[in-house]
Amino acid sequence: MIKSFGAKNFGCFKEQVDISFENKGEIANTLCIEGANGSGKTTVLKILEFINIFNTDSFTKFEANSPINITPHFRSKAPIYLYINFIYKNIDYKYELTVKNYEVAKEILFRKKTPKSRFYTVFRREGNEIISTLKEFDNLKTMNLRSNASVISTAKQYNFKIDDLHYFFNDITSNISIKQGYTERHLSDSYKELSEFLHKRPKYTKIIEEVLKASDLGITALEIDELDVEGEKVYFPVFHHGDSGVLGFNSESKGTQTLFMSLTPYVITKVYGGILVHDEFDAHLHHLLLPRIMDLINRNDAQFIFTTFNIDIMDSMGKYKTYIVEKEDNESYAYRLDEIKGLRNDRPISSYYKKGLLGGVPK
Numbered sequence: 001m002i003k004s005f006g007a008k009n010f011g012c013f014k015e016q017v018d019i020s021f022e023n024k025g026e027i028a029n030t031l032c033i034e035g036a037n038g039s040g041k042t043t044v045l046k047i048l049e050f051i052n053i054f055n056t057d058s059f060t061k062f063e064a065n066s067p068i069n070i071t072p073h074f075r076s077k078a079p080i081y082l083y084i085n086f087i088y089k090n091i092d093y094k095y096e097l098t099v100k101n102y103e104v105a106k107e108i109l110f111r112k113k114t115p116k117s118r119f120y121t122v123f124r125r126e127g128n129e130i131i132s133t134l135k136e137f138d139n140l141k142t143m144n145l146r147s148n149a150s151v152i153s154t155a156k157q158y159n160f161k162i163d164d165l166h167y168f169f170n171d172i173t174s175n176i177s178i179k180q181g182y183t184e185r186h187l188s189d190s191y192k193e194l195s196e197f198l199h200k201r202p203k204y205t206k207i208i209e210e211v212l213k214a215s216d217l218g219i220t221a222l223e224i225d226e227l228d229v230e231g232e233k234v235y236f237p238v239f240h241h242g243d244s245g246v247l248g249f250n251s252e253s254k255g256t257q258t259l260f261m262s263l264t265p266y267v268i269t270k271v272y273g274g275i276l277v278h279d280e281f282d283a284h285l286h287h288l289l290l291p292r293i294m295d296l297i298n299r300n301d302a303q304f305i306f307t308t309f310n311i312d313i314m315d316s317m318g319k320y321k322t323y324i325v326e327k328e329d330n331e332s333y334a335y336r337l338d339e340i341k342g343l344r345n346d347r348p349i350s351s352y353y354k355k356g357l358l359g360g361v362p363k
Contacts, residue, residue, distance in 0.1 A: 001027050002275060002303060003092075005051065005084040011043040012332040014073040016081070019044060019334065021303065023320045027087070029297065032317045033307040033334075034353070035325035035360040040332030041307040042176065042279050044325060048305070049176055049277060051084050054097065055169040059146070059153040067102030068148045074330070079105055088168040094119060103147035104128070111163070122162065125151055137162060171274035173265045191249050191257070194264060195235035199224040207270065208263045211292065217256050218242070258283070266296040273301035281306035282313075291316065314349045322349065324360035335359075 001021070008016040021028045033041045050070060053061070062068070072080050079100040086093050091113050098106040107125040112118060123133045128145040139160050140151065156166050198205045209222035221240035226233055237260060239247050249257060269276045276297065282290055290310060297304045314322050319337035326333055337343055340358060352358050 001087045001301070002048075003027060003085040003087065005048055006082070007047045008081040009072050009076050009078050010047055010050075010080055010082065011071050012040040012073065012327065012330070013043060013334075014076070014331045015333065017044065017047070017332070017334050019047075019305075019323060020336070023338070028321050029300075029303050030294065030317065030321055031303075031305040032313055032322045033305070033325060034309075034311065034314065034322060035307075036327075039325040039327045039360065040334070041325045043332065044323070044334060045174070045176055045277050045279055045305065045307060047082060048084070048172070049174045051082055051095070051097070052169050052172040052174065055095075055150045055152045056166060057153060059149040059157050062146075062148045064146060064148075066148055068099055068104070070099055070102065086168065088163070088165065091163065092119070093122075093163075093165070097150075104145075104150075107151055109151070109162070109165075123151055171272070172277060173268060173274060174277040175265065176277065176279045191261060192234065192236060194261060195224050195237050196233075198237075198264070199226060199235045204264065204267045204271065207267045207296070208260065211263055211296070212239070212256075212259065214292065215259065217253075217259075218244070219256070263293070263296075266293055269302050269304070270296045275303045275305070278304070278306040281308045282310040311350045311353050314353060318345045319343050319349060320345065324358060326359050 003022050004018060004020040006016060006018040007013060019031065021031060033044050035041045070080055072078065079098050081096070081098050083094065083096045086095075091111055092115075094110040096106070096108045097104070104125065105127065109122040110119040111122050112120065120134060121132060123137055123140055124131055125145070128147055130141050130143070130145070130151065133140050140155060140162070143151075143154055143158055143160070145151070145154060152162055152165055152169070155162050198208070205222060205224055212219045212222055218241045219239050220242045223238045223240070224235055225238050226235055228234075237249050239252055239256070241247065249260070252260075265276055265278070268274075290313060294304070319340070322337045323334050324337065337349065337358060343349070343352065343358075349358070353361065
């Protein structure tokens with residue numbers, strides 16, 4: 001579970017931005033990011049996605065001598081700082097990364113095993129050298145580090161385990177991933193590849209079928225068919241409409257196509273838990289479908305953070321789970337609605353937003 005994350009000198013955020021799931025000792029399962037076009041909503045999610053990619057795939061996906069693909073604020077020469085605080089297997093962690101001149105300048109991981117204990121440094125890296133570790137992780141000092149790869153990603157290649165944290169980061173699903181290929185956590189935008197993925201996982205297909213049937217689309221069943229085309233297996237969805245017949249993917253409406261493509265990451269998170277990061281959650285979907293989709297993520301070990309233009313969602317999310325992103329003079333900043341004095345959580349918030357009292361509206 002993520003407790004908080006943030007960055008400084010990252011994209012449109014010159015000063016530090018902090019996003020927290022915590023409130024009064026509890027960790028929220030969902031967070032909503034609202035704001036006008038171009039305000040920096042997607043950049044908030046990119047912070048989390050970069051931390052994810054850097055810790056899972058930087059060793060294998062980044063070319064050995066390439067600079068780190070990260071964007072400071074307007075080509076600033078100042079260091080870029082990113083962090084994430086999270087709980088994994090009932091242990092608290094803090095991860096911090098500083099990038100300077102598109103190389104790792106500093107990388108630190110802390111942990112504490114009980115709420116009352118203090119944080120200890122698991123490893124501390126400066127440049128390409130690990131300068132200190134807990135004794136149980138002394139083997140990390142034998143690794144050859146690259147200036148564009150994380151300690152956690154590198155350790156995986158050496159078969160060195162750092163509390164299995166690679167799995168924590170790998171359990172972050174995002175629709176803004178920079179990963180290539182098609183994996184269970186980072187999904188393709190090809191309906192044929194998605195169909196192949198679902199064909200091997202009938203349990204996922206059944207959950208998607210139930211949502212489609214309940215969404216008043218006239219769909220009564222969903223099948224994933226397999227054809228042999230010139231010796232190659234091809235997969236595609238078939239949508240049954242009762243006695244009216246069946247339709248293929250390209251014959252369905254844009255809304256049905258988008259719903260079918262969008263549901264899979266939610267189903268994965270429902271089945272396995274983990275963290276789902278979704279930009280433009282409401283794109284091409286009727287607003288009445290959104291609560292039904294959000295209900296898919298109802299596990300205690302699942303989290304969902306998303307951007308949206310749908311202001312009605314704010315009423316169900318409340319002030320403790322809604323962030324507003326603003327931009328002034330080409331600098332973005334974010335604040336949670338509970339920072340606004342006098343805003344009550346037992347009344348609809350959207351009406352205040354429509355009046356421009358909460359910020360984050362187009363000017």
